[in-house]
Amino acid sequence: MPSPNRPLIVRLRNWVGDVTLAVPMLQRLADQGYALQLVGKGWARDLLAGHGWPVHALPKAMSDRVALLRRLKAQAGAADPGFGGRMNALCLPDSFSSALEFRLAGLRALGHAYEGRSLLLARAHPRPRGMHELEVYWDLGSALLGVSAPVPATIGLRVSPAHEAQADALCRAHGIERECIVICPFAGGTWAKQDKTWPAFAEFAARELPAFGRSVVVCPGPGDEEAMAREHFPAARLLPGVNLGVYAALLQGAALMVANDTGPGHMAAALGTPLVSVLGPSDPALWRAWGPRVQLVRGAGTWPTVAAVAAAAAGALQTR
Secondary structure, X not given: XXXXXXXXXXXXXXXXXXXXXXXHHHHHHHHOOEEEEEEEOOOHHHHOHHHOOOEXXXXXXHHHHHHHHHHHHHHHHHHOOOHHHOOOEEEOOOOHHHHHHHHHOOOOEEEEOOOOOHHHOOEEEOOOOOOOHHHHHHHHHHHHHOOOOOOOOOOOOOOOHHHHHHHHHHHHHHOOOOOOEEEEOOOOOEEOOEEOXXXXXXXXXXXXXXXXXXXXXXXXOOOHHHHHHHHHOOOOEEOOOOOHHHHHHHHHHOOEEEXXXXXXXXXXXXXXXXXXXXXXXXXXXXXXXXXXXXXXEOOOOOOOOHHHHHHHHHXXXXXX
């Protein structure tokens, strides 16, 4: 076990789902005495606020990223004289550029042997194949610690008290009960070049959700998501622009979430909120939402029916 408060600089990945799935590994490292200094997208600070880890916003330009890493290296070296003599960074992205930035900053990073970047890393660890992404991160943490451990059944994402208070105030202001139904009809990116958005989501929301007698909440992002939500989900309560910490607090108190294969679905599962995860092209063996209260609904080589998703939602509400 490392000495308490040994600094470790960690580059997070760029998607909400990936960061959420890395939480068990990060918490394991923190519990083992590492003082994490996380570098990632600006929203990661709110998403991870309940854990108390410092999160430094990732600059856009490579030169600025390297400068940030060098500053963190200098601060860590001042706090820990042995910092420069050990593995002192963890690179979660598999990109060539992320490994190069660590190398240019003079950090000794552990990361996956991928895209010909092994020479840039202090240690290149083989990336497991056919393994769920949470298990991939867990395996990388085991490589750093030098010891294996069982993969946890839950993620244990934590919500900060400040975000809980903001979520309560938001619900009061909009007349939304805390045990509402949250839906996420959006999906960023694609899987095997196929859209991850369930085509029947609007029909499901209009035809099936009113029968449950609960407020239906949508938290769209800026731009196209908000416009789409207003057009296709007119009966839902829209809460645009909430940060991910407040979003997590809303999900923590929700009775149910119904979502595409997307970051907020992973968040709900990580909080222990009942989740109906509607999957089309995504491979659940690699990317399913992780947790004991997750119901995956898939069709036979196609999208599931509205009736199948409605039955899963009804079952989840009955067992809450």
